[in-house]
Amino acid sequence: MRVVVTGGAGFIGANLVAALLDRLEITEVRVVDDFSSGHKANLAGLAATVHEGSILEPELLDAAFAGADAVVHLAALPSVPRSVADPTASHRVNATGTPPVLEAARRAGGLHVVAASSSAVCGAGPELPKRESMRPEPLSPYAVDKLAAEGYLRAYHHCYGLGVLPLRFFNVFGPLQPADHAYAAVVPAFLTAALAGRPVTVHGDGGQTRDFVYVGTVAQVLCTAVLRRVVDPEPVNVALGTGATLLELIAELGEVLGRPLDVAHTEPRAGDVRDSVADSTRLRELFPDLAPVPLREGLAGTARWLRTQQPQP
Template sequence: MTIQGFNLKPDHLFLVTGGAGFIGSNLCEVLLNNGNRVRCLDNFATGKKDNIKDLLPNSNFELLEGDIRNIDDCLQACEGVDYVLHQAALGSVPRSIKDPITSNEVNVGGFLNMLLAARDAGVKRFVYAASSSTYGDSKSLPKVEDVIGKPLSPYAITKYVNELYAEIFSKTYGIETIGLRYFNVFGRRQDPNGAYAAVIPKFVMQLMKHQSPIINGDGSFSRDFTYVDNVIEMNIRAVLTKDKNAINTVYNVAFGERTNLNELVVLLKKYLSRFDPAIGNVDPEYGPKREGDVPHSLASIEKAKKLLGYDPKFDMQSGLQEAVKWYWKNLK
């Protein structure tokens, strides 16, 4: 993957926290393929060694097993680093409702540790995974970066606090930060298993087993589903932009279209039926709404286009076809 107008020079050392996770492992792979040195920090709470097994033989790749809740691990990870791509976090709204303390320890305490370590190491720029959950109960559509509502979950609070800390560190200590508000990212290596699996891989696995996917609510809730390659592009653009007006701020990372859950199931059945026609006969079932869920999510990506030159290549349907092919090949 190459980004027009940017040169990922091989003399850069990148730290990817959560580098064995879904998004982190994809970032590590692209950075290595462009000749960079990459250090991965992960405690494997949610990341998987299988995600980075093909990267381990690369002499430019370093795995550091550690926890962002441990300041010494963060300090060690940041030594000699040019750029931090901070992906490590405990995701999932339901998980944060069940266990808000751990979500706060990882997402807030761990984030602060990483900011401190990056500051002390003289890191050039700190790019971090923010979240569309920050928009909370704001009903305006599309979501514009400077208009947010009140958080609807402990997870949303932690991700908003990240933005506040990043802003303060930029103003107080001069460290360059950019926050990327991810909107429902999906794609290769996203884990379909576990109680907090994201909706797309979870539905894919259920349909592949001829099981009815369970839709929370009536299926009318909609999301701006965003393919992982668009997210990788934004991270790289955020790291390497030289425009001073483009730093120390936050951006939406999405495609700018929304799909409801009923439409999602129809598309998944269509694409999976190419491999197994029987999947076309599997119908969804409906359950109660999920506590803390935002009804509708749609991003404005105008700010990212204007300041970073963001040009997402994958709409939801083209990304979904790529993801389905990957799941069928790797998980069937």
């Protein structure tokens, strides 16, 4: 089986490429990436074929998709705060970039398309856990873009018979997740600060809940979706239904690092959702053999990787 990963040099993408290459059923992995947020170093030592360029380039996609069996569409401009700062750039990649991928999959003979959406589309409704059937209430441009992408996948399935699977990622963390920019996710941001001996910065009171999922668990879901050709036009939550507050996360990190962490509180960020915990029923139905990595084990693995990336004080 030949698999294309758009955004394959990114955090989730590179972890997925490594996981796919470990599967005997996979004969070739191709990566499409313009390296605007992914890094070539993430693919070092991996026997993947790289097609450098944008998902907005039809000729590039045709070359990458020719003879393939499936596409995992992860290419994105991530981050809610980044989308608030530059909504047009976010829309161009995250929403406008979806139809070209689907069209290329059609031209290549109707490839199976597994695509990343986001828990951000659920919004700030008070009901928990977040079920896929709830009315979306996006609060940020990024969330709107991802909701549009879900709509395109559904439409291509119903109009053209394309086999699709939109997956709503919740708070994914793990090795290769960048922490050296203003829009870093909380786990690498907290760990980087703690390892450098600085207080961790919490936007708001720290009572926000998140469903943290280790990237190895996500890669397991994506590999299984491709190999079993799991098709469903409706979105599926990729999370475990085990929410933790940011303060609880900080306590877990303290246990992993062997010392309590200092905390500095600042103002809440625009567009952030207060509570985000998933209903994982549909995920468990579609992937009954899923063996998720526990939170503390995932945090420990992430800390080990980060220690190799920065000098210690």
